[in-house]
Amino acid sequence: MCQGPIYKMYTEYNDPIDYYFLIGDHKIFLNSLINTHITFEWTGRVECICGQQFSKFYRQNFCYKCYWNAPQASQSIFKPELCTADLGVEERDLEWEKEFQISPHYVYLSNSSGLKIGITRKNNELTRWIDQGAVQGIVLAEVPNRRLSGLMEIELKQHVSDRTNWRKMLSGNPTSLNLVDLKKHYIQYIPEDLQEFIIANNKVTKISYPVSVYPSKIKSLSFEKHNTIQGKLIGVKGQYLLFENNTVFNVRSHGGYISTMLF
Numbered sequence: 001m002c003q004g005p006i007y008k009m010y011t012e013y014n015d016p017i018d019y020y021f022l023i024g025d026h027k028i029f030l031n032s033l034i035n036t037h038i039t040f041e042w043t044g045r046v047e048c049i050c051g052q053q054f055s056k057f058y059r060q061n062f063c064y065k066c067y068w069n070a071p072q073a074s075q076s077i078f079k080p081e082l083c084t085a086d087l088g089v090e091e092r093d094l095e096w097e098k099e100f101q102i103s104p105h106y107v108y109l110s111n112s113s114g115l116k117i118g119i120t121r122k123n124n125e126l127t128r129w130i131d132q133g134a135v136q137g138i139v140l141a142e143v144p145n146r147r148l149s150g151l152m153e154i155e156l157k158q159h160v161s162d163r164t165n166w167r168k169m170l171s172g173n174p175t176s177l178n179l180v181d182l183k184k185h186y187i188q189y190i191p192e193d194l195q196e197f198i199i200a201n202n203k204v205t206k207i208s209y210p211v212s213v214y215p216s217k218i219k220s221l222s223f224e225k226h227n228t229i230q231g232k233l234i235g236v237k238g239q240y241l242l243f244e245n246n247t248v249f250n251v252r253s254h255g256g257y258i259s260t261m262l263f
């Protein structure tokens with residue numbers, strides 16, 4: 001039995017991906033638990049990034065104070081084009097924002113529930129693609145900070161989605177795409193002043209997931225509705241656990257929920 005707050009699952013690139021469930025101080029290799037019965041029980045408490053415990057989060061896995069004050073919950077987290085640390089302008093905590101924003105970022109195309117555009121820190125792209133359940137990914141451009149990646153993404157979003165349809169992503173694998181051709185097509189929409197950041201490397205990364213069978217008519221489970229979540233694990237994809245009976249559990253959205261895991 002393991003107890004503690006749940007964290008985003010840790011992954012390692014392999015064929016298929018190796019998934020580790022993080023709960024409290026424990027790190028549990030999930031691939032070997034596929035086709036076995038596992039149980040999660042929520043204690044009714046949550047732990048915020050500030051370390052304080054509550055009976056529930058205020059919004060998006062943050063307490064009231066952190067949601068309104070912590071740099072991890074600022075507007076530019078969700079709208080990278082609003083980043084200003086590289087211009088020396090503070091949003092909530094300039095030192096934290098400099099560390100987070102001023103480093104090389106990638107703008108990429110991936111295939112999760114279909115083609116999508118996205119941004120991530122350089123060297124985090126694999127984790128990002130795995131977290132969204134993508135089966136393919138290619139980098140379009142490397143920019144020196146997060147703000148520029150956001151500006152580039154805004155332009156490309158007019159032509160290609162920046163969202164994953166999680167239901168579709170969890171229903172099976174999408175049709176394979178020719179990402180090299182798609183990159184050649186979409187880079188024409190990058191504004192002239194950002195064209196210098198397009199990178200020539202056209203390496204396509206392929207990703208496969210440890211899923212024994214895909215569910216149909218998916219139903220998402222949450223601790224808000226059920227204190228106990230259990231079932232036979234049939235796979236892991238993105239940040240989701242897939243159970244028999246067509247139910248899925250979004251691990252990331254339950255980050256900070258203090259729970260017990262039995263397996």
Ligand SMILES: [Zn+2]
Pocket residue numbers: 048049050051052062063064065066067
């Ligand atoms: Zn907090």
